[in-house]
Amino acid sequence: MLHRDRVPLLWLFIQAVLVVAWCFTDMETGPGAGVSTQPNGDRFKIEGRAIVPGVKTQDWVSAARILVEGEEYVGFFRTDGSFAVNDVPSGSYVVEVVSPNYRFEPVRVDITSKGKMRARLVNYIKTSEVIRQQYPLQIRANGPHTYFMKRETWGWTDFLMNPMVMMMVLPLLIIVLLPKVVNTNDPEMRKEIEQSMHMLSPNPELPDVSELVTKFFSGSKGSSKAGGSSKGTRPAAKRSVHFPTAANSTT
Missing domain, CATH: 2.60.40.1120 (Carboxypeptidase-like, regulatory domain)
Known part of the structure; x- marks a missing residue:
């Protein structure tokens, strides 16, 4: 009778031992389960x-x-x-x-x-x-480490390479340097420049660019001619006109 009562207790004890052993083996292999180790366990x-x-x-x-x-x-x-x-x-x-x-x-x-x-x-x-x-x-x-981008600093190159500045400076350089480079006394060259400038201003409301260029190139020449003509002409002498008086009329 006593032997039959001890069999269930012994079976429960064996199950408890197996559960504890399984828990300890799981704890040992848990963190390093994905690591391939050597059979001899060399580290x-x-x-x-x-x-x-x-x-x-x-x-x-x-x-x-x-x-x-x-x-x-x-x-x-x-x-x-x-x-x-x-x-x-x-x-x-x-x-x-x-x-x-x-x-x-x-x-x-x-x-x-x-x-x-x-x-x-x-x-x-x-x-x-x-x-x-x-x-x-x-x-x-x-x-x-560079967590932030460096702020760009202002420089002269940025100012000169600005499109608005280039649009203002380049025409001025052309106007100043073109008369020194191109022979403005050549009529054919002047005609070509006038035609090219006329093509750049198709709007009739704007002033004629070719006319402005012609006046610009011929301004110095016209002024010299005007000065020469003024020196060549002399003022006409004034003629005195005598009117008859009353004494002369009586005589």
């Missing part, structure tokens, strides 16, 4: 140093982190800028330095089953290009 260490030229290490290491294969393994920096990520199995991993103030080039580290390390820069554009890196890693910062 390795990725180590190196990050450097920011011209900046003290204590000024940036507190906010920086070292990430291996995304966030699968996370490491922290020491006060001298060195780091070590432990318990990493053999394989190929991308090592990145994440900092809010400075940017670093990612590095790929290949770990063999015997623990040999090979490092090379990661080039997402030219994947076939291989640039070897020394190990332990020496990762240098490329510069600070």
Whole structure:
């Protein structure tokens, strides 16, 4: 009678032991379930140093982190800028330095089953290009992050290349330099200029450009002719007219 009562208790005890064992095995394989490990369980260490030229290490290491294969393994920096990520199995991993103030080039580290390390820069554009890196890693910062675009400054080139300024300056240069370059006394050249300027002003309400050009080129010549004619002509002598007086009429 007593033996039959102990059988259900023994069965419940065996089930409880199996449940506890299953829970412990699930906890051990949970975080590293997606990691391919070796049968002998060999783990390795990725180590190196990050450097920011011209900046003290204590000024940036507190906010920086070292990430291996995304966030699968996370490491922290020491006060001298060195780091070590432990318990990493053999394989190929991308090592990145994440900092809010400075940017670093990612590095790929290949770990063999015997623990040999090979490092090379990661080039997402030219994947076939291989640039070897020394190990332990020496990762240098490329510069600070630029979160904002630099405001453009005003310069003389911007002023001169302004379309409105060019539309105002170029005609003035043409008007000033054209008489010095082109022989304005040539009638054929003057006629061609008048025709080209006439084509530029088809609106009848506007003043005739060819006429303005003709007056501009012939202004100096006309003034010289006017001066010469004024010098050549002399004023006519005044003739005195005598009227008969009363005494002469009586005589």
